[in-house]
Amino acid sequence: MTKRVLVCLTGASGAIYGVRLIRALKSNDHEVHLIVSKWGEETLKYETGIDVQNLKKETDFNYDEHDLSAGPASGTFPIDSMVVIPCSMKTLAGIAHGYADNLIARAADCALKERRTLILVPRESPLNLIQIRNMATVTEAGGIVIPASPAFWAKPKTIDELVDSVVERVLSHLGIGDEKRATWTGES
Numbered sequence: 325m326t327k328r329v330l331v332c333l334t335g336a337s338g339a340i341y342g343v344r345l346i347r348a349l350k351s352n353d354h355e356v357h358l359i360v361s362k363w364g365e366e367t368l369k370y371e372t373g374i375d376v377q378n379l380k381k382e383t384d385f386n387y388d389e390h391d392l393s394a395g396p397a398s399g400t401f402p403i404d405s406m407v408v409i410p411c412s413m414k415t416l417a418g419i420a421h422g423y424a425d426n427l428i429a430r431a432a433d434c435a436l437k438e439r440r441t442l443i444l445v446p447r448e449s450p451l452n453l454i455q456i457r458n459m460a461t462v463t464e465a466g467g468i469v470i471p472a473s474p475a476f477w478a479k480p481k482t483i484d485e486l487v488d489s490v491v492e493r494v495l496s497h498l499g500i501g502d503e504k505r506a507t508w509t510g511e512s
């Protein structure tokens with residue numbers, strides 16, 4: 325079944341995770357709504373060479389992070405789930421404390437209050453206690469924190485394969501199946 329997923333890229337390192345998630349969703353005909361923060365745009369360009377205008381063309385709908393009158397600012401807006409990938413520590417803090425000063429934090433507020441799936445893919449190292457507590461707070465509120473920490477057991481040969489080990493965890497928690505997904509079936 326087609327899902328409506330709000331994908332948000334923020335200014336943490338790892339823009340490629342967001343790009344690969346969007347491409348995986350679109351290759352399976354899901355509806356992708358996009359918000360990219362200003363620093364998300366900068367890291368996207370710096371790390372992948374992709375201009376945000378071109379990324380927007382790969383999605384179905386896109387919104388300005390400052391437009392608090394856009395659909396995702398309301399809990400009545402019909403999306404199935406939301407993913408912030410990569411999620412900066414600043415956006416994590418905003419979401420953890422309900423400080424909805426842009427459309428990404430407000431949409432996350434809505435996802436939590438409407439009990440929809442909210443996935444954050446934070447990227448920071450090392451973590452300070454404030455950041456760890458913010459992840460705990462979001463988890464207690466019903467969000468799912470999937471750190472941008474790739475797995476090596478499937479023996480990835482390319483960066484895309486490494487990135488996809490995280491993207492596949494996200495897809496799995498969105499309830500989007502993929503028979504090709506690597507699953508651990510035991511060493512023997």
Ligand SMILES: Cc1cc2nc3c(=O)[nH]c(=O)nc-3n(C[C@H](O)[C@H](O)[C@H](O)COP(=O)(O)O)c2cc1C
Nearest residue numbers: 334335336337361363364367412413414415447448
């Ligand atoms: C090249 C670059 C890499 C960054 N990497 C990270 C990161 O890995 N994690 C993080 O939390 N912030 C990172 N930052 C800082 C965020 O971009 C900054 O905190 C920004 O205010 C986040 O705003 P946003 O959440 O609205 O996108 C990085 C900034 C730059 C320019």
